Amino acid sequence: MSVLIVGSTALDSIKTPKAENPRLLGGSASHAAVAASFFSPVKLVGVVGEDFPKRYIQIYKRHRIDLEGLQILPGKTFHWSGEYELNMNNRRTLLTELGVFETFTPTLPKAHQNSQFVLLANIAPSLQSHVLNQMQRPRFIAADTMDLWLNIALPDLLKLTKRLDAFVLNDSEAHQLTKEDNMFAALRKIHKLGPKYVIIKKGSHGSILSSPQGFFICPAYPLHKVVDPTGAGDSFVGGMMGYLATAKGSIDRNIRRAMIYGSVVASFCCEGFGLNRTTGIKRSHINARVKELEKLTRF
């Protein structure tokens, strides 16, 4: 089955202590869509400006991503610029030019409206809800978010979470949302907001799933070198949803393995600037790292 992915489609200018790369293909939907494409067909919903490089369209196409839902509008593509500190964990935003994103309203083509697997990648929660309003009855809806929306659009986010099967957020966001230091206490509060599945991302420390079947401690694949972590979280959730959409059996049966696959795609994402590394791998590379993770965690 295919995955419908809505989110930002952007140009990212990224500075790390070692290098600087302007106007890379980025955005939550780009990372998630490429990650999901290793496992299932993907329908991308987003917006770019007329300045969006043709070669980036070609990257989507090489990953067989359905672009019927990608609007190309007069104006400039959303441009984000950020700088990482030496340890590659902390980053600061240098510049945000919304461009065509400012007035973006995602409109679903007819063919997208009955999608069964929906990933609402990081974007304003009102837009995430707007996408759901256009849909029939998806089998599984997951959403990611970011601290910005907790700060400026919390009521919108709380309306959205009621409609979600899975809510994915990072540990500092979980703390910000619940004011709880303890993970269990935070998870209890987040479940009460609606989602049956809550996934807390912890960067290089992996992630935690809380579900009706209990908890799962999902490891991160350890990396010799982190070149650029931008998009790792989006890759994680994209890979997870791509795997879920094609795996046979129930969500409960597959979600742990789906997270492992997502975790591995995220590891590749970190090894290159933007999508440079992820777009160079094959499913066999992913499978090899999943096998390695099995060995790294066996006891």
Place this chain on the structure above:
Amino acid sequence: MSVLIVGSTALDSIKTPKAENPRLLGGSASHAAVAASFFSPVKLVGVVGEDFPKRYIQIYKRHRIDLEGLQILPGKTFHWSGEYELNMNNRRTLLTELGVFETFTPTLPKAHQNSQFVLLANIAPSLQSHVLNQMQRPRFIAADTMDLWLNIALPDLLKLTKRLDAFVLNDSEAHQLTKEDNMFAALRKIHKLGPKYVIIKKGSHGSILSSPQGFFICPAYPLHKVVDPTGAGDSFVGGMMGYLATAKGSIDRNIRRAMIYGSVVASFCCEGFGLNRTTGIKRSHINARVKELEKLTRF
């Protein structure tokens, strides 16, 4: 087989946002010895003053810890006092009274000198070396340390690491020691200091083993409530060494499972002040959490 454990034996006055507990049984050797006692006989080497409460001696005895190497000297027991912040991760030392510890020289009773499993729990590295100088040929030597020794006794520590089979330190200490942000790069440098096994502790994020057989990602047991994390690292390494000393087969075969057992004992340690919770559990409680960890990590 028994484990010889040398380290600090102290009184800990601990303040958390929720409670304050003065003069608890503490010290690296106390935590490690009680943790190891669930798996194997323990010989404790340390020093206390005449003020050391008799009931704490009774706690050691209830855990069948051999106290022939515990000196009781005129003067005061080492007293440490610390305060935890709200998130229970950061703590600051309020007071350190060395007492009899100031002039402590660990002297091994004859019967201790041919111990096969030696844990040099956190204590000045010169004292850790002094213990090894009195020993015949231990089969497996592990040492823990703390940031203080990296700051004030680095040359001593670097002499010690050459003699170790296993070196255990936390992630910030590994960074301080190697100046490397990447874990693999840090591990490479630490192996060059001597130890075949390097274990990096990451608190609630678990730990990592680097060994000739490769890496192992060891999870932490997730806790509903952290009451007092003091001694968790000591409990981890104590439990690990206790398990190793009795497990049949090679170190390589057993060390991953040993870390899991250590991780579980550490989880109990965090659930009470000082050793309050750890001294109230049985091996069956530990086994149950190990089984749970198996389920929590399976995919």
